[in-house]
Amino acid sequence: MKPPQFDYVVAASVEHAIELLEANEDAKVLAGGQSLIPLLSMRFASPTMLIDISHIAQLRAVRCSDEVLAIGALARHVEVEHDPVIHTAAPLLAAAATWVAHPQIRNRGTIGGAIAHSDAAAEFPAALLALDATIVTRSQAGERRIAAADFFGSHFQTALDHGELLVTLAIPVSDAHxxxxxxxxxxxxxxxxxxxxxxxxxxxxxxxxxxxxxxxxxxxxxxxxxxxxxxxxxxxxxxxxxxxxxxxxxxxxxxxxxxxxxxxxxxxxxxxxxxxxxxxxxxxxxxxxxxxxxx
CATH class of the missing domain: 3.30.390.50 (CO dehydrogenase flavoprotein, C-terminal domain)
Known part of the structure; x- marks a missing residue:
């Protein structure tokens, strides 16, 4: 099947992506595309615009302090699987990545996309619930921090509001206990x-x-x-x-x-x-x- 017609825009920055989301109520965000493209092809999703955020470098960063591991929404599954910082700070998340689909999917899919998709059968949402993670979003109103337990809803629904972009996952750093x-x-x-x-x-x-x-x-x-x-x-x-x-x-x-x-x-x-x-x-x-x- 073929996807419906839509406008395609490459976002130059987080701010640009948020502006586009705010101005287009039916827009969808394209990151790795491993969930969205099949939905488009089967006509389960019919957005008027695709906002490609895959070129926003700041959304790929992985940072770790003594207490919090911050993973950018565009970190790919394969990076979560192999990044030594993630292996040390959140070994459960790294282990969960190895169970995700196939290598081809893990090479393209992003952790932020998987979380925003909110599939009941997916590995990353379950791991974030277990880790008591926080989902960090941005909109024109500013930053919002949402506990994983409050973020995921029913049947691919999340707490994301119109005009809001998932930017970071914040996870408590693992320790000896x-x-x-x-x-x-x-x-x-x-x-x-x-x-x-x-x-x-x-x-x-x-x-x-x-x-x-x-x-x-x-x-x-x-x-x-x-x-x-x-x-x-x-x-x-x-x-x-x-x-x-x-x-x-x-x-x-x-x-x-x-x-x-x-x-x-x-x-x-x-x-x-x-x-x-x-x-x-x-x-x-x-x-x-x-x-x-x-x-």
Whole structure:
């Protein structure tokens, strides 16, 4: 199929892109294009204008302070996967990148585009939820900082307002007390996940859990934050029984949809098993395969 007609403008700067967004209500932002171009070709999106931001160099920067890792919206998946600063400061995010689609997609796709697309089956939104990240946006009204838990909505919806551009992802820097886990199931290597989970936990000096967060993949109409982990895990030395209780509590609150890849019951079971494996990995309870897996 062919995309609909649209005007195409290359933004020279963040300010220029914001001006164009403000003036064109039906405009779409083009970054890597790995999600948008297929939507255009299938006529699922019909913008009057495409605003190409791919040449704005300041949106590619990766900066790290003692407490916050800032990743520009135009950082490509492959850069997130291999950048040594990201590997050290946010190893969960770097690990999640290895599960994204195929090398060709990772070479072109951008992390900001993936976040703005807000696909329930995508890896980066789940990882940002687990990491309690902040999405930084810009508009003519100034800068806005949105917690990941407040950013993602239902069915490809986000908290982005008209005229607002996603510019940076701000992530707390990992330290010696942080642990992480990631797991997903897909029918074939590179397919969208039937279910998955990204986990970030903190331990005190004695090894007791002080916080636990998990972003769930394909668990509902949008990227989903797992519920109930703190009640089951925080304040204790976590064992397999505690993980089982936490998984059961989290799974009871999700409602994945039936589709051609599986029933809601099946998807809930896959998400639950992914969460169990990711938690086992995070708490080092067993040896967990961390490479891409298909079922």
């Amino acid at each position: 942080m642990r992480w886990g990631f797991y997903e199931f897909a029918r074939r290597k590179g397919d969208y996940a039937i279910g998955g989970a990204a986990v970030s936990v903190r331990l005190d000096d004695d090894g007791r859990c002080t916080s636990a967060r998990a972003g769930l993949i394909s668990a509902g109409p949008g990227p989903t934050l797992a519920e109930g982990l703190d009640q089951e895990l925080v304040g204790r030395w976590v064992d397999a029984a505690a993980v089982a209780s936490a998984v059961a509590r989290a799974a009871s609150s999700i409602a994945p949809a039936d589709d051609v890849h599986g029933t809601s019951r099946y998807r809930r079971a896959v998400v639950a098993e992914s969460l169990r494996r990711a938690l086992h990995q995070a708490f080092d309870l067993s040896t967990v395969h961390t490479g891409r897996e298909a079922v």
